[in-house]
Structures are given as C-alpha cells and as structure tokens.
Amino acid sequence: MATPELASGVGLLRLEWEADRSAWVFDTEPQERFVHWDWSQCSRWDARYTDVLGDGERTTGERTFDWIAPADDVLADLDARAAGSDARLLDVGCGNSLFCEVAAAAGFTRLVGVDYSRPVVDAMTARALERGLQERVSYCCSDVARMPYADASFDVIVDKGCCDAALTAWDHCAMQRRLKRPVSAELEERAERAAALAASFVLEYARVLRGGGTLLLYSYEEPQGRACWFAEQRCWQVRQQPARDGNYLYECTRV
Ligand SMILES: C[S@@+](CC[C@H](N)C(=O)[O-])C[C@H]1O[C@@H](n2cnc3c(N)ncnc32)[C@H](O)[C@@H]1O
Numbered sequence: 001m002a003t004p005e006l007a008s009g010v011g012l013l014r015l016e017w018e019a020d021r022s023a024w025v026f027d028t029e030p031q032e033r034f035v036h037w038d039w040s041q042c043s044r045w046d047a048r049y050t051d052v053l054g055d056g057e058r059t060t061g062e063r064t065f066d067w068i069a070p071a072d073d074v075l076a077d078l079d080a081r082a083a084g085s086d087a088r089l090l091d092v093g094c095g096n097s098l099f100c101e102v103a104a105a106a107g108f109t110r111l112v113g114v115d116y117s118r119p120v121v122d123a124m125t126a127r128a129l130e131r132g133l134q135e136r137v138s139y140c141c142s143d144v145a146r147m148p149y150a151d152a153s154f155d156v157i158v159d160k161g162c163c164d165a166a167l168t169a170w171d172h173c174a175m176q177r178r179l180k181r182p183v184s185a186e187l188e189e190r191a192e193r194a195a196a197l198a199a200s201f202v203l204e205y206a207r208v209l210r211g212g213g214t215l216l217l218y219s220y221e222e223p224q225g226r227a228c229w230f231a232e233q234r235c236w237q238v239r240q241q242p243a244r245d246g247n248y249l250y251e252c253t254r255v
Pocket of ligand 1: 039040045065066067068069092093094095096097114115116117120142143144145159160161162164165166
C-alpha cells in the first residue's frame with residue numbers, strides 16, 4: 001500500500017482512498033472526480049479502518065498511522081507547554097494514531113482517545129490492553145460533536161486531522177474558488193454542512209475543556225482556512241505556530 005499522506009496547504013488538491021485497490025492516490029491536478037473526496041462521513045473511515053486493520057485479504061498491515069504530525073512531535077509540544085503528567089488529555093478523532101500510547105509511555109496517566117469509527121476504536125482498545133496501558137489510556141466510540149463528557153473534563157485536547165476530515169468539502173470548495181473553477185450547488189451545500197460540523201466540533205471542545213485549558217489543533221490548512229472557526233466563537237485565544245513540514249499548529253486557549 002502506498003503511504004497515506006495528507007499534504008500541505010494549497011498543494012492539497014486531491015487525495016482519494018481507492019477501496020478497490022487498497023491504495024491512496026495523491027496528485028496535484030485538480031480533477032472533477034475530486035468532488036467525491038469527502039472524509040466527513042463515518043462510513044468512509046469505517047471502510048478504511050476495516051481494510052487496513054482487519055484480518056481479511058485486503059488487510060495492509062497498517063496497525064498505526066499518524067496524520068499531519070508524528071506522535072512524538074505532539075508530545076514535545078505538550079512538554080513545551082508544561083502539561084504535567086496528571087493532565088487530563090483528550091485526543092479527538094484519534095484514529096490509529098500512536099499519540100496516546102507514546103504519551104502513556106512518557107508518563108501521562110489520563111489519556112482518552114475518541115473516534116466515531118467503531119473498527120478503529122476496538123482495534124486501539126485491544127492494542128492498549130495488549131500493552132498493559134488500560135489504566136492510563138482508554139478509547140471511546142463517539143461523535144466528537146457530542147461527546148459523553150461533563151463540562152470542563154479535560155486540560156488539553158489534541159485535534160490532529162479531525163477538523164480537517166470534517167472540512168474536506170469546505171476546503172475543496174475554497175480551492176475551486178481559488179482556481180476560479182465552477183462550484184456546483186451540490187458541493188456548495190456539502191461545504192456549508194462541513195462548516196456547520198466544524199463549528200459544532202469547536203463548540204464541543206470549548207465545553208469539555210476547562211477554562212485556561214489548551215486545544216492543540218494540527219492541520220494541513222493555512223490560517224485563512226482555519227482561524228475563522230475560532231474567531232466566530234469568542235471563547236478562544238489562538239496562537240498560530242510556525243508551519244512545520246508544511247503543516248500548521250494552532251494553539252488555542254480556552255478563555
Ligand atoms: C485524518 S484522521 C486523523 C487520525 C489521527 N488523529 C492522527 O493524527 O493520525 C481523522 C480521524 O477523525 C475521525 N473523525 C472524523 N470525524 C469525526 C467525528 N465527527 N467524530 C469522531 N471522529 C471523527 C476519523 O474517523 C479519523 O480517524
């Protein structure tokens with residue numbers, strides 16, 4: 001299987017999961033079939049994780065994968081922000097990222113990964129058990145727009161590619177406009193739904209994060225495509241960090 005990649009900023013023109021060939025296709029030519037590229041749907045992620053994590057003949061052996069930034073970089077970012085080992089950490093849209101595992105190995109003891117895709121939550125739960133990490137790490141199958149946690153339950157939230165997944169139709173629409181290409185009514189409608197979905201994520205993050213807590217949002221998208229989600233809700237102070245490997249870190253404090 002080709003390595004899945006989320007590429008950077010405006011260079012991201014097409015990335016498509018081809019379930020039939022169990023391969024990721026990436027190129028920089030805008031094409032009409034890109035219109036099908038929408039990773040906000042749980043069924044898409046279920047299909048991907050069933051393919052890569054399952055025991056069937058299409059299994060690729062991809063047990064873990066980190067999008068946008070390696071788990072070690074996130075850990076370094078936490079250390080740099082002096083998050084103590086007893087900080088309550090929430091990894092939203094955790095997928096099969098190694099972040100919770102790496103953070104547990106580094107001494108963090110209160111880690112929760114949330115993802116709406118049942119196959120990946122089951123696989124990561126089994127993996128944590130196998131490694132004896134169940135006291136420190138748990139995984140929960142939930143939509144991040146409606147999480148089963150009380151207000152102010154977490155000190156730090158990590159979103160590495162979850163908002164990006166929700167916003168693929170929005171980004172696609174913006175890209176078509178930048179390229180002065182036509183935008184179909186169907187794409188426009190999906191883009192609006194994506195915008196509403198991302199707004200509901202950010203609202204939910206504000207609810208479950210304690211005052212003064214930090215959201216580390218990792219994204220392939222430049223500030224013009226992401227900062228607006230926080231500007232609309234007046235409870236965030238956003239500091240954009242310098243781009244790393246073409247990707248961006250938005251450090252957002254819950255005020
Ligand atoms: C690009 S992957 C990133 C995975 C992981 N955070 C990483 O860094 O490798 C996006 C993940 O977000 C999850 N996701 C997307 N929308 C979601 C939602 N509404 N609720 C929960 N999980 C969601 C997908 O299932 C997928 O695992």
